[in-house]
Amino acid sequence: MTQDMPHDDVVIIGAGIGGLTLALALRERGIGATILERTAELREVGAAVALSANATTLFRRLGVLDALEEVSWAQSDLIFRDGRTGATLGRTPVGATYRARFGADYLGVHRADLQRVLSEAVGSDRILMSRHVTGLREEGAHVLIDLADGSRRTAGVVVGADGARSLVRRWVVGHDDAIYSGRSGFRGIIPTEQLSELPDPHAIQFWIGPTGHLLHYAMGGEGQDVNFLAVSRTPERWPADEWVVPARDEEKFAPFAGWHPAVTQMLGAVEVTQRWALMRRPPLPTWHRGRVVLLGDAAHALVPHHGQGANQAIEDTWALAEELATADPRDPTAAFEAYEGRRRLRTRAVQFASWQVAEVLHLPDGPEADARNAHMGSSSYFEDTLAWIHGYDPTHDSGIRPGRLSR
Ligand SMILES: Cc1cc2nc3c(=O)[nH]c(=O)nc-3n(C[C@H](O)[C@H](O)[C@H](O)COP(=O)(O)OP(=O)(O)OC[C@H]3O[C@@H](n4cnc5c(N)ncnc54)[C@H](O)[C@@H]3O)c2cc1C
Incomplete structure (x- = not known):
């Protein structure tokens, strides 16, 4: 056979x-x-x-x-x-x-x-x-x-x-x-030169707080781009079978309202249309x-x-x-x-x-x-x-x- x-x-x-x-x-x-x-x-x-x-x-x-x-x-x-x-x-x-x-x-x-x-x-x-x-x-x-x-x-x-x-x-x-971890993320990539508020643009950095954190690092042969993952403690329950769901761009700001301008500038520099469930097993x-x-x-x-x-x-x-x-x-x-x-x-x-x-x-x-x-x-x-x-x-x-x- x-x-x-x-x-x-x-x-x-x-x-x-x-x-x-x-x-x-x-x-x-x-x-x-x-x-x-x-x-x-x-x-x-x-x-x-x-x-x-x-x-x-x-x-x-x-x-x-x-x-x-x-x-x-x-x-x-x-x-x-x-x-x-x-x-x-x-x-x-x-x-x-x-x-x-x-x-x-x-x-x-x-x-x-x-x-x-x-x-x-x-x-x-x-x-x-x-x-x-x-x-x-x-x-x-x-x-x-x-x-x-x-x-x-x-x-x-x-x-x-x-x-x-x-x-x-x-x-x-x-x-x-798979078990939803109670946290979800927004991702984006931005040219480094657009991030005028960002100190140490060629470092890997965590901006932390009670409602979430923003992780970013430089990448590309010239360090010309920055990749970010903005993690929030929301939603409490994941609403879908899919691990990635459509999101309205403004949703990404809520956990980071009033945060440092480097954070809000980075989040605002790119339109985000998806929210990622962070799953654990x-x-x-x-x-x-x-x-x-x-x-x-x-x-x-x-x-x-x-x-x-x-x-x-x-x-x-x-x-x-x-x-x-x-x-x-x-x-x-x-x-x-x-x-x-x-x-x-x-x-x-x-x-x-x-x-x-x-x-x-x-x-x-x-x-x-x-x-x-x-x-x-x-x-x-x-x-x-x-x-x-x-x-x-x-x-x-x-x-x-x-x-x-x-x-
Ligand atoms: C938001 C986010 C940020 C992350 N950041 C980092 C980071 O900075 N550093 C890090 O180390 N990890 C990071 N990770 C985790 C990382 O992406 C994964 O752990 C890694 O990709 C796992 O590699 P893998 O080869 O096991 O699976 P994958 O890279 O997911 O590859 C699986 C492959 O299998 C293929 N496939 C699936 N099903 C089938 C099928 N039935 N038949 C044939 N092909 C199939 C897929 O198309 C895919 O190409 C991140 C994850 C997320 C969600």
Whole structure:
């Protein structure tokens, strides 16, 4: 029955950041993989990503860092500010000292540029576009993959790198379990030169307050653009099945009324027509079933408050490629178990820290917020909250564990 169908040893479902990086990590181990991507074009216009050293060091190893640096901006500092007054609460240089310590930069990049660099390195012959996977079934030593166009393929191993609303995840665990985090976001990209009120335009900055926060960073080869994510503690309940809903432009201002002019100028500089639900998922009991395994958001989607979703997907790829390189082709279960064992604690800790940081950023005025501000101003803040995330080397399982996660 399976004889006339195209067959691959490894099929990756999803040419997102995780799927593309996995194809490169597998190639490094001599394993060819085919990627099936549902969209016709890899172009997420209007989106960006901040890549920390735990990912950029791996990109150097995979040979794509030089090309990536040409279209990225290395952040100068990480700055926390009071959103209403603009007062600096904490500042950590993340330029030369960060590079010297962690071995690579903290980069801001247009998502379309990142996907272009990665897909060019993978090669178009390995990425099959407009291949929407609609179903999986295991038959003997193969997985049967159904596509929306009615065709079928087979694979020895299938990796579900199909994102936060993963079909493969549902096949592995049997249900969908996204939980609205009680926060939503507005996103936008603005030319840096339009932001006359913005201090430190080439830094990554959090403007914080009880009703929400504004995160932004510089990106593009010349630092010519700023990407922002404005997070509010509204609505209380998410009103739709969709994770992105239409929004009126003026809705974005309400949580930030009376905030510093740099914040209101940034929000006002671009029309926003969508509101993003920030969803979280409880950790899964398992990441694999039979010959199918999950990676990236499909395995451990997290809220974006530490900017770690893509970075964690990238970290996953090295461990999975290493374990698949020694897998028993008759039964990959042991390799999947080993991969999951290497990644479970780390991704759970980052998931938890990402959730917790929003609570900390949105503290009401009072003694707890004062204590947080004092901590942000201390020299240990970066060390306590972020060094264990950014300083992790996925190629060495360096074992840096969570420090003090809270304020
Ligand atoms: C508002 C916001 C801001 C964020 N900012 C950051 C940040 O600054 N830094 C960071 O690290 N992370 C950030 N993230 C998270 C980050 O976007 C994700 O964690 C990351 O993209 C996950 O990579 P992935 O490869 O697992 O999935 P994705 O990048 O989502 O890729 C999944 C791919 O699978 C394809 N696909 C889906 N279903 C199918 C199917 N059935 N058949 C075939 N193909 C399919 C999709 O089209 C897509 O190309 C942010 C997220 C949000 C919502």
